[in-house]
Amino acid sequence: MPKLKTNKGASKRFIKTANGFKRNQSHRRHILTKKTSKRKRQLRGASMVHESDLNAVIQMLPHA
Numbered sequence: 001m002p003k004l005k006t007n008k009g010a011s012k013r014f015i016k017t018a019n020g021f022k023r024n025q026s027h028r029r030h031i032l033t034k035k036t037s038k039r040k041r042q043l044r045g046a047s048m049v050h051e052s053d054l055n056a057v058i059q060m061l062p063h064a
Helices: 008-013 037-042 054-060
Strands: 015-017 020-023
Touching (some): 020 054
Antiparallel strands (some): 015 020
16 A cells, blocks of 8 residues: 655645644735735634535545
8 A cells, every 4th residue: 555645735734623623814925905904803813624624634634
């Protein structure tokens, strides 16, 4: 059997927790001047991966 390889892009984006996988919000990297303060503030915190996407993340991170 070949080795199970971790998707390196996913390993940098998702962190395993007791309740699932934690992720950061997108759209906070650049072009921030046209975005309102409210929008930037609401994108600040981390959130959990939705259960519909959970199987894909688990498949990308077999050793998590």
